[in-house]
Amino acid sequence: MxxxxxxxxxxRPLGVLESYRAARRNILEIIPLAALHQPMISGRTGxxxxxxxxxxxxxxRVLLEAVENYPKSEATKSILKPAIGNSLFIAEGADWRWQRRAVAPAFSARNVAALTPVMTRAAEASARRIAQLARPGRAVNLLDQMVAATFDVISEVCFGADGGLGQAEVHGALEAYIDQAARVSVLDVLGLPNWLPRPARVGAARSLARMQADADAAITRRRKQGPGTDTNLLDLLLDAADPETGRAMTTEELRENLLTFIVAGHETTALTLSWALYLCAFDPEIQNAARGEAQEVLGARPAGAGDVAALPLTRQIIExxxxxxxxxxFLSRTARATDRLGDNEIRPGDTVMIPVYALHRHRDLWDRPDAFHPARFDGRSKIDRYQFLPFSDGPRICIGASFxxxxAVVILATLLTRFHFAAIRGRAPKPVMILTLRPEGGVWLEVTPV
Structure with missing residues (x-):
């Protein structure tokens, strides 16, 4: 196969102009082929x-042992700060530490379990929408369907059953912002300081103003009304405080962190599910095995919190x-002080990149690195935690990783019990990364009820 x-x-090595064009088109295209074979590559662009x-x-060393020496790169902050401010994702040092301490309880195992019924309802709603589109010979864009499903989850999880933000407005604002602001600037390639304005980002921030205002309004309403009867992140964060200092979040800080969870938790999970459905269609044998597992556990009902442990193959497909x-x-950091990584000297101001895409396909780290082989995650294989970084790692590992x-497991298992997904000749998605790794053009599959 x-x-x-x-x-x-x-x-081949890319010059400044070539690097700029490649990074704006697809940032993964700047990764040298040698990154699949070598432990480290160093160079200079301008x-x-x-x-x-x-x-x-x-x-x-970069993500754990010397993490304070390697803050997020200025380019990353420049792209994201207009959207999510100085939230947990961007903040550094003491500002990051107090936010992390305050937010961590909201993502405890108990709260993730309490939020899982929202995922179950979204999975069921997604199955109903897909059922209306499923016809023999008809192509369905599963990316659109997964965006809708994960927005159902994140909207209710963040604001409760009455919501607070509309999918069309949020998705439209984020799409416009990413298209205008998330593409690399030639000033980023040259390593020029962040205080030099990137005109596209200044203009693009206006596309987020409505979404930010709606989030502020939802927070203000909840402060006046008090907590609802359902578990949601807004109520959890309104009650959150730094256990060391007692500091609580302002409305602006709440909004910045809620929008971080929406941006990070909505689109990234939708993309993962879309790629997972593409891979299931790519390998019908694995798809059928996962369907058999899910049907045995679930029957005709959607998946819930208590089912996840009984769905190992589904989880392996997601991994x-x-x-x-x-x-x-693609992760990017900026060195603050002199250091040594392997045989290479790191100087202050150097850009240190972790090309996760290449790391996950490295020839010395993975057997059959380009193959779709979920069984590699069956628990019997020894995988170094720093060779597999879907959520980064170290103290700044994604706080919502378990969520x-x-x-992803709840939605994928539910859909596999209801539908068969088949590839369409000539319509394979193209992996393109601007801010996130997207299937350019969507994931078009033929969907038939089981």
Missing amino acids: PDPVSVPLTT PQRWHMLMAPAAIR ETLRLYPAGG AMQE
């Missing part, structure tokens, strides 16, 4: 020194999807 779709990596890390030991098509396929995995 051939391998699923992948990104062709560059076979005046900017950079290093790409594929060695788990070096990655561990293998995150390996092949990690939503965050995202639970949601």
